[in-house]
Amino acid sequence: MSKYWKPGSDRPTPVLVDDEEGGVLFVSTSSSSSSSSQLERLRQRLPVYKYRDAILYLVENHATTIIVGETGSGKTTQIPQYLKEAGWAEGGRVIACTQPRRLAVQSVASRVAEEMGVTLGEEVGYAIRFEDQTKPGLTMVKFLTDGVLIREMMDDPLLTKYSVIMVDEAHERSLSTDILLGLLKKIQRRRPDLRLIISSATIEAKSMASFYHIRKKNLRNDAIDAVPNQEPAILSVEGKGYTVEIHYVEEPVSDYLQAAVETVLSIHDNEGPGDVLVFLTGQDDIEAAVKMLTDEYNHSRGRSSDLLVLPLYSGLPRSDQDLIFAPAPRGKRKVVISTNIAETSLTLEGVVYVVDSSFSKQKFYNPISDIESLVTAPISKASARQRAGRAGRLRPGKCFRLYTEEYYLKDMPSEGIPEMQRSNLVSCIIQMKALGIDNILGFDWLSSPSAEAMVRALEVLYSLGILDEDAKLTSPLGFQVAELPLEPMVSNMLLSSCEMGCSEEVVTIAAMLSVQSIWVSMRGVQKEFDEAKLRFAVAEGDHVTYLNVYKGFLKSGKSSQWCYRNFINYQAMKKVIDIREQLVRFLKRLGLTLKSCEGDLKMLRKAIISGFFAHACQLAEYSPNGMYKTLRSSQEVYIHPSSVLFRVNPKCVVYHSLVLTDKQYMRNVIAVDPAWLIEAAPHFYQLRKPNPALF
DNA sequence: GAGCACTGC
Known part of the structure; x- marks a missing residue:
């Protein structure tokens, strides 16, 4: 790995400046290319030019408002409060705010309740799976996961009780966020009174805006006048995070695991105090990196004896995960080696240095073979920026990217493929x-x-x-x-x-x-x-x-x-x-x-088959290594070593799911009698060519 | 005898 780091730039030209501190907000609409004239227009209409006023003005006058800014700036959490004060939650109407994760729903809800000086679960409440902390009739601001909101649509397809729906973290483009965004567009045509606020990272703003642009011909006649402005407004807000200095390698690295380890040691030797967060792909790499750093500790005490190296991934028992949050002992530097879990789901406060490998594990789906697989793939610029941002929460930080600036600028895709398409x-x-x-x-x-x-x-x-x-x-x-x-x-x-x-x-x-x-x-x-x-x-x-x-x-x-x-x-x-x-x-x-x-x-097994008959496999004849063939498409599959039937190899099995690594493995397997398959799903099996090995 | 990025209802 190159020992020479090249400083680079990352942040796109800042479009906006903040408000209360004397700056201006940047507002534009999707069709406009001239931002300054937009700004001028708004300035004329708004006597007092503040964040709160801009939000209320836009929500009043546009069917859809898109808030763009640094993620995690905390700027969006003030919005429900503004809306409530402005009367958007009167007459039994409720302001809804979605998040993609349960933990985020809980923490944002309790923060907002505290800021508003109300008891959580009353005027401000939240709903996540297994837990409904709302009081119908009393709750005016409701936080919920986007999945719960989609479930609510099954009883109330037009979401009639909500006056404003705010979708946060929309740039993450999770499956349920995308479903929700599509459904909301549909609802909007039938509910001109509904207001949408979508919060997203800069990169997604334009596509979000053009998606929500309502053409007049798509509106019901009586709705045309009721919707104030069919053109979505974009409001950019500068985040409060500290600047993060980006460093790239001068030459591409051949072994990113080795490079990550060396970078950690180099940070430790050359940089000031502050914890280090390293992004790798999975459990294997993480354990290997932890071992390499610990071995280093054993070999040369002087150099790294004051490093506290901790792994972090979702499969880790909770007690081990909790170690991450404890401050490092006096005189020690904490190094957390993590999967993507630290990119969005968990926040580590003391991090000043980030090491970004440029890879993560991503799910892909092949509709032809009907198989989902998990592969190590390059991350997007949006992801890289999110990772870098993890270094600037405490004070100005540094991000060391294990790839060249040229790669970042020319080859890295600007955004990831939405989960919907994978x-x-x-x-x-x-x-x-x-x-x-x-x-x-x-x-x-x-x-x-x-x-x-x-x-x-x-x-x-x-x-x-x-x-x-x-x-x-x-x-x-x-x-x-x-x-x-x-x-x-x-x-x-x-x-x-x-x-x-x-x-x-x-x-x-x-x-x-x-x-x-x-x-x-x-x-x-x-x-x-x-x-x-x-x-x-x-x-x-x-x-x-x-x-x-x-x-x-x-x-x-x-x-x-x-x-x-x-x-x-x-x-x-x-x-x-x-x-x-x-x-x-x-x-x-x-x-x-x-x-x-x-x-x-x-x-019991017959009941399992009635759901999983399509996942039936038979042991291949003359197969010394336990090879099975799926009955549906004769694909080669094996019983996963974690299964209790591994090496037992019954003649006919039904699996729950497949995992593709070097082979296709069946996880959660049960032995069945082939005759039960025809009994359970004659439509599925009888039309097929009889299989002499089975029947 | 070998492997599981991360969410969510």
């Missing part, structure tokens, strides 16, 4: 159908997914009996599946189990399949880990094994100590309990009853 769309499409959107292919998306992906999702939903020949939700199955907060195949399995008399067990399995992994990832104690797992393992497969884990957890009195002894993730188990309770409530609301099959594992 995902399997079954859940998305079922939600749209439940909201009465029939023409999915013609829907006005912010970024349209491929036709192949949409057609594939429609096919899968049709084969599950969730959609009919006209691509409409079936009744009751389709509508019930849309209600349940699960993957459609899991919903199908659960609903079938109610008819088959094993819902008590299957509701537990559904909850267990909804969490990342219930096992704690532990390296170095593999033998003990395998032994612990064997205590729960059964010949039928992983799903039934999960039932044993759940039983054991309940029997222990939901003990964290018990989890620790058995290599089970306590946080994941608590989530399983929450999800299971919620599912039971949903089932009761649908008029379905819980019934136990009292150990009839055959019935």
Whole structure:
């Protein structure tokens, strides 16, 4: 790696300046290229030229306002308060503010409640999954995740109780944010009184604005006069973050792991005090980097003995994650080596130096093979800027990019591919159908997914009996599946189990399949880990094994100590309990009853098949290495080593999901009798060429 | 005998 760092610039020309400190706000509309005339026009209309006044003026006069600025500037949290004071929450109307993450909803809501001097859960409340802290009739400002707002649309498609809807962090372009933004545009045509505020990073402003530009011909006649201005306004706000000095390598690095480690040591030797945050891609790289830095510590004490090196990724047990937030001991410099989790989800306050590898793991979906895979890929400029910004929260910081300035300027894509275009769309499409959107292919998306992906999702939903020949939700199955907060195949399995008399067990399995992994990832104690797992393992497969884990957890009195002894993730188990309770409530609301099959594992497996028949595989003949072929498309797949059926290799199995690494691995596998497949899904299997190996 | 970026309902 080059030891020579080249300082560079990053920030696009600042378009705007702040307000109360005597500056001006920059306001423009999407069609205008002349920003100064826009500014002049606004200046003439606004006697007092302040942030608050500008917001209220724009919301009053434009159907859509787009707030652009540094993310995390805290500027947007003042907006709901301004709106409430200006009377937007009177007469039972509510101001809604969405965030993509639960934690952000909670923290912003409590900050705003405090600023307004009210009790959280009354005038200012929030709603996230499992937790509704609002009082209908009293709550005027409501914070919620965008996913919850989409769920609310199922009961109230026009979101009639909201006067203003503010969507924060829209530039992240998460699946649910994109669905919401599309739906809101549709609502806007039928609700001229509704105001939208969308908060986004600079890079996305123009496309957001042109998306929300309402053409008159698209409005109902009586709505034309009611919408004050169909042209979205853009308001730029300068963030309050400190400047971050960017440094690039002079030559491309060949080994970014090695380069990251050397950069940390070089920062430690040459820079002033302050914590270091390093962005790598995944658990493997992170553990390796931690080890390299620790070895360095052992070899040359003088140089790095005062480094405190900590890994950070989502799979880490909570107690280890909490170490990150404790201040480093006196005289020590904290170095956190992290995945993308530190880019948006967690904020470390003491960070002054950021090291950016330029890579992250990203999900991609191939609609032809119907497989999602996770690959290491270059990040976007927007992401790089976000990473750099993590260094400027405490005081001016520095960001060391392990790539050249030329690469940044010329080759790095300016924004990432929206999640919508990298995902399997079954859940998305079922939600749209439940909201009465029939023409999915013609829907006005912010970024349209491929036709192949949409057609594939429609096919899968049709084969599950969730959609009919006209691509409409079936009744009751389709509508019930849309209600349940699960993957459609899991919903199908659960609903079938109610008819088959094993819902008590299957509701537990559904909850267990909804969490990342219930096992704690532990390296170095593999033998003990395998032994612990064997205590729960059964010949039928992983799903039934999960039932044993759940039983054991309940029997222990939901003990964290018990989890620790058995290599089970306590946080994941608590989530399983929450999800299971919620599912039971949903089932009761649908008029379905819980019934136990009292150990009839055959019935249990048949219920699983009724959701997952499309994921059936048979062991290839003469296969010494455990190769399976999928029945649907003869793809080569293997049982994942984490499965209790690894190396057991039953003749015919059904899997929950595939993970693509060097091979395609099936995760969560259950052994089945091939005859059950035809019984469960004759439409799916009987039309196919008979397979002599099976039947 | 090998592997799981990150959210969300």
